[in-house]
Amino acid sequence: MLEVEIYITLKKTVSDPQGLTIKHALESLGYQNLEEVRVGKLITIKLNSKDKKKAKQKVDEMCQKLLSNPIIEDYSLKIKEVK
């Protein structure tokens, strides 16, 4: 079985109000030298497949169709075998 981790993040050009607020919160707790904080989503999908190449193709399609919005978001994938 394959497990795919999909990381969805706001594009660098898009401002991230959540990230900004968390950065302020961390700074108020005394953490310094924070350059930037960005928030994203993690979606994991388990696939009954052993073919990583095909899995990537399929998940790319899912990301473009539904899981991410290309106007405001980027995504990246990690695929690994699991039992």
Added chain:
Amino acid sequence: MRFGVIVFPGSNCDQDCFYVLKDILSQPVEYIWHKDTRLNDFDCIILPGGFSYGDYLRTGAIARFSPIMKQVSCFAQRGGLVIGICNGFQILLEAGLLPGAMLRNKNLHFICKYVYVKTENNKTPFTNFCSRNQILKIPIAHNEGNYYIDKNGLKILEKNRQIIFRYCNQGGDVNKEFNPNGALANIAGIINKEGNVLGMMPHPERSSEEILGSESGFLIFKSIAKWLKNKR
């Protein structure tokens, strides 16, 4: 003149829209279940506000794949009038029927209050009853109304006069101070290039009677009725 109000799982402004169209505008209106696959003989379709599919993943992202949306797309391509209000606007953006996307409100709060918007273009089927630059008092109620589009997209919207409403103050000043959610260029509502699909975050159905504090929203419905009547 027949209006249709689409009901998605999680819509919660459908009944308000239905009520305004039927009892105040006095026009025939029907509910359309999101699983229906036919849109027969409607003149205007409304995608109401709410939290379709619990706003899971992104607002409107799942509703835009509801079976009825294929028909809505065809209806729009044929020139039919479509108006998306709040969540309905978010669904139209996800469906690609309008350009851009919604981000979370800049202050991360769900904002529910009356705001003022300036009618930037009154030569549309949805605003022809408004005077030029008319200020409307209409409530907003959303968590994701921070409209975003890239620079080039904004230029195109401006060039084609597709920006229909901008947040402003009572006197009509459009600036950051009167921007409730961080929306780019104070955008509260846009139309497609063809001029028959409107998306707006403010709720005209909640401001169509004096008893509710404002009748500004009713101008939108009256505009649609006038436009449809003249078309015939």
